[in-house]
Amino acid sequence: MTRILIDIRKKAYPAKHGSGEHIAIQDLRIELGAGEFVCLVGPSGCGKTTLLNLIAGLDTHFDGGIDTDQTGKPLRIAYMFQNPRLLPWRTVRENIDLALPKGQDGKAVDHLLDVMGLSQSQSQYPERLSLGMSRRVALVRAFAIEPTLLLMDEPFVSLDAPTARRVRQLLIRVWQERPHTVLFVTHDLREAISLADRLIFLSPSPTTVLHQVNIDIPRPSREDEAVIEAFRNQLISGHPEISALL
Amino acid sequence: MALDSGSPCRNDGVLAIMRIAALMRLAFLLPVLSSLLFLALWQVLASLLDSSALPTPGTVFLVLYQEIVSGQLPFHLGATLARLLVSFVLAMSLGSLIGIFFGQHEKLDRFFDNWLVIFLNIPALVTIILCYVWFGLSEVAAIAAVVANKLPNVVVTVREGARALDRDLLEMAQAYRFGRWKTLRHVIWPQLFPYLIGAARTGIALIWKIILVVELLGRSNGMGYQLHLFFQMFNVAGILAYTIAFVTVIQLIEALLLKPLDRRAKRWRR
Structure with missing residues (x-):
């Protein structure tokens, strides 16, 4: 550590x-x-x-x-900003996957989305999400890169x-x-x-x-x-x- | 007074809404109806005047058919479309590069802003004449003239886009180590796209018109050349036939290419 x-x-x-x-x-x-x-x-x-x-x-x-x-x-380093800062033209899942370093698979992402209750919203665009949900997506993105x-x-x-x-x-x-x-x-x-x-x-x-x-x-x-x-x-x-x- | 007529007013409002709703159901019929009305008016006017200055729709469509079959129209239209394509691609790519550059370098932008204003205000005809004088009556001069006319427009539009780039998202990309290519493709490009499409749509409309003058003044093929010929022979039917072909092609490009691209770019919006 x-x-x-x-x-x-x-x-x-x-x-x-x-x-x-x-x-x-x-x-x-x-x-x-x-x-x-x-x-x-x-x-x-x-x-x-x-x-x-x-x-x-x-x-x-x-x-x-x-x-x-x-x-x-x-x-x-992962950075969760004051506002979610998701790319509005990419889906929830794409937003998370884009942040992943090369060679990291999406297993952790699946699990995190599940924990955050976002599995159903993976293919949505961020503008359709509430602020609370967008924050959770940003949280998943931050954790996903381990x-x-x-x-x-x-x-x-x-x-x-x-x-x-x-x-x-x-x-x-x-x-x-x-x-x-x-x-x-x-x-x-x-x-x-x-x-x-x-x-x-x-x-x-x-x-x-x-x-x-x-x-x-x-x-x-x-x-x-x-x-x-x-x-x-x-x-x-x-x-x-x-x-x-x- | 307003109190007395309160309820009839509301009834009027409801009726108006119902009438609009009925019209909306006919929405797809309206363009057809309006086109038919236009043709009918044209027919009536042409019959009344009975002059070669305004041939009937029938005559024009016959000429259009003959010109297509003879291969004349496809040849000249093709020549114009080829010039359109080349100058469009050149103006868009050069203009985007310069626009992005100016959008990111404030000082240079302020320094060259006057140049842009001057170029934006030079009449198209002047650029065309100058290009022919400087480069001779060549294909290069023709393309250069069109590009020079369109370029400042693209620069100004794309520059707006580059200035409006979201700093928050750029920081996010930097914090998550997106790298150059990923940032360009997923963060910058989607933000510039609406501006590029805007520039492309106004660009096509502008280039179309300029390219005809370019051809009229110094080329021996293309729509402009052909229109010039018809003008000298006072062949109004020919002019109208070419115009119809011309407007149709441009509308097809708009409807089949630019509009779908625009829709695609906006699909993420609420």
Whole structure:
């Protein structure tokens, strides 16, 4: 299994007419254990999406690096964006198959579609799906490539509460079937507590790590909202600086 | 007042809807009816005028038949279609390349934008005359003239498409390591396709018209040449017969090729 070290010394956007250079991230170091589920929590606009884009290699203009202890093999990264980002002119199945690396067969895809309740919708075009379903397709696509690291950028915003809870349960279910490292960005502390092994709190920009908390609630009892709520209250009362963030 | 007439109004509305529904059922008959009406009007007008300037539909269709049988019409129509095909392919492929390039390079695009505006506004006749003057009365000059007329149009349309490419989807393709070819085929091409089809449809209509002038001015075959000949002999029946053949072929290309392609490109839409 792979440990991943994220070390961003500085990410800045060049000066634009009028405003000076904007430093988005500074001195941010995060170490991810193998198979660990980590939630990044921070106020909106604190550069969380920027951070994920750096890790995913979408933006290479920064000082620092993303390293693993597994040499030779590049990280296989899956990225679940805030919006599903499915190709509207390809069917559900085609959208997933296109993301698969060369030589990987579709057995895992069949299973994932089945778990997510999407088997019937394989040949549909994304525009005919509800937002909840599109999110599940994006989730299948992310899991299907069997990533070493899964990046998730507030993937369940704008879903109604019951749908969001259901998709979260599905996420945990497929993740437990094949554990891998997950970096999950959210500004919803309850969501973070219900999902993560560890919480990392980020400051407003320039983003850096403020605080880390391990969550030791056993997974089955996380279904209980009272448990989550109790943990949250304890956390906030113990760390007033966190409540200022949220 | 509005209150008093409330219910009769609604009845009128219902009646109107029923009438429209009845017409819709006849929808496939309407084009036939309107064509027949057109032919009838033409027949009446031609009989009243009784002049060689406006022959009857019967005369025109007879000429059309004779020209087809003699092989004259297929020959000239073929020559024009060949030119159409070559210049269409050239204009579309060159225009798409330039359009995509400009769509992605903002600075170059701004620099050359004036050129495009100038080329868009040069009258077709000027380009044609200049091409014949510069390259002689040759096939190359003829094709070049048509391409030069169509090219700016394609560039402008495709450029719009390239500018509108969805960044989110491009990022997705990059994150999932699609690679160049997969990205082009599955992410970029489907987004450009509607623009290309748009350019193709307006393009055919435009090229058709220009190509006739090109042939009239400097070629010794093709529809334009033939029309010129008919004009000199005051043969209106011939002109009309060729026009009918011509419009039919272009409509067939539109209905059998471009429309199905357009539908295919839109099939994923809700």
